[in-house]
Amino acid sequence: MRVLIAEDEARVAGDIAAALAAGGLVPEIVDNGEDAWFRGGTETYSAIVLDLGLPKIDGITVLKRWRQEGLNTPVIILTARGSWSERVEGIDAGADDYLPKPFRMEELMARVRALIRRAAGRAEPTITAGPVALDPRTSQVSVRGIPTGLTPLEFRLLNYLLHNRGRVVSQTELSENLYSHDSERDSNAVEALVGRLRRKLKADIIETRRGFGYIVEENRG
Amino acid sequence: MRVLIAEDEARVAGDIAAALAAGGLVPEIVDNGEDAWFRGGTETYSAIVLDLGLPKIDGITVLKRWRQEGLNTPVIILTARGSWSERVEGIDAGADDYLPKPFRMEELMARVRALIRRAAGRAEPTITAGPVALDPRTSQVSVRGIPTGLTPLEFRLLNYLLHNRGRVVSQTELSENLYSHDSERDSNAVEALVGRLRRKLKADIIETRRGFGYIVEENRG
């Protein structure tokens, strides 16, 4: 049971890590938003403890990106004392719970455990678009019921598009979200990727909006 | 600013209504889940206060149905004291905020106000003029409800005109805003562009002010 701790104050992070470890969990610490985003998006954690005041990328932004990418790991955010707006914003951005600072360690532990327990029971519904079904739990994609093997990158692309159904997603947005950063200019990597994905999903669910980007239409049967 | 209160205990409902009214909001009370679902789905409210323990249909179910129907009014749920699972369930079901009972009335007021403010911030983004509707979120334009495919430049032109409704926009202003740099003198690119756009939007929303420029009249009715 790995738990990601995104907290820039080393002492606080250390305390949380110690408490979690004492509870049988495996803590990992990052101290800035960029690392948090990357680690959270690429590794698998049972839960994430996210401080909102992070260097480089702010916590809310990190959370929003995760949710947009389809990450559904339970996230508990640590908010400044009495900052009500932060809490609402956090919940809007997809936080599962929040804890105002300062807090007692036992309380954090209780909530983290509760989240993990819940997440274990929670069945994330598969996302579908036409004949394509994506199951985030097993990372499996099937077309007309037939399991289809996708490469990791293809899967991330499809996942992102499905989580943003009904919206035109530009190539820049895609490359920003699929690759950690330093988007290469003048590269047709995304085009090639889309082409490969289309060939594997025989279904024609990804439309091109020339000059705008790609779109998966909202559920049509 | 109407607010729906779904709460079966008459005294509590009355208290909330009084507090909201004192805050300049217009409260409406329903005392069971069925009415809540119906009223919430058919009337327009700025926010909804939803007790989870309702007769006939349980609050979580009502909330889930609303969200499924696409209702995106902010909802704040009232949960039983210390019932952690209810809160998580509520958020999963689409609640924007929760408040454990018992609560101080000021706190409820603060949260309702925060939600309304937030909702106002994410104002409905589609801009309309006559039968033409432009949705920046999806980069889609529809005329009389029929999606209409525009090229990137046509889209930018329409977008600019709609953002400047009721004002005459000169050709130079347009070419300065549509093209990144040095507008060509002696070119009728803009005229050609306007012509193409007009043909696609069968509607006659772009008027010519000979010698001055173009204008899209302010929405009336």
Added chain:
DNA sequence: CCCAAACTGACAGAACGCTGACAAGCCCTA
């Protein structure tokens, strides 16, 4: 009636996106 401004259709060069081929990088196995 005159003339400039605006419109329209045709056209060609530019921009865009798709595809197949290839190669570099990576992981696994022998």
Added chain:
DNA sequence: TAGGGCTTGTCAGCGTTCTGTCAGTTTGGG
């Protein structure tokens, strides 16, 4: 460590679509 398979970025060629320009026509104000 070498080799094979898989993944993914790059490149070049191709067809499609977009868009500026031109030429000819229409419109509208004075």
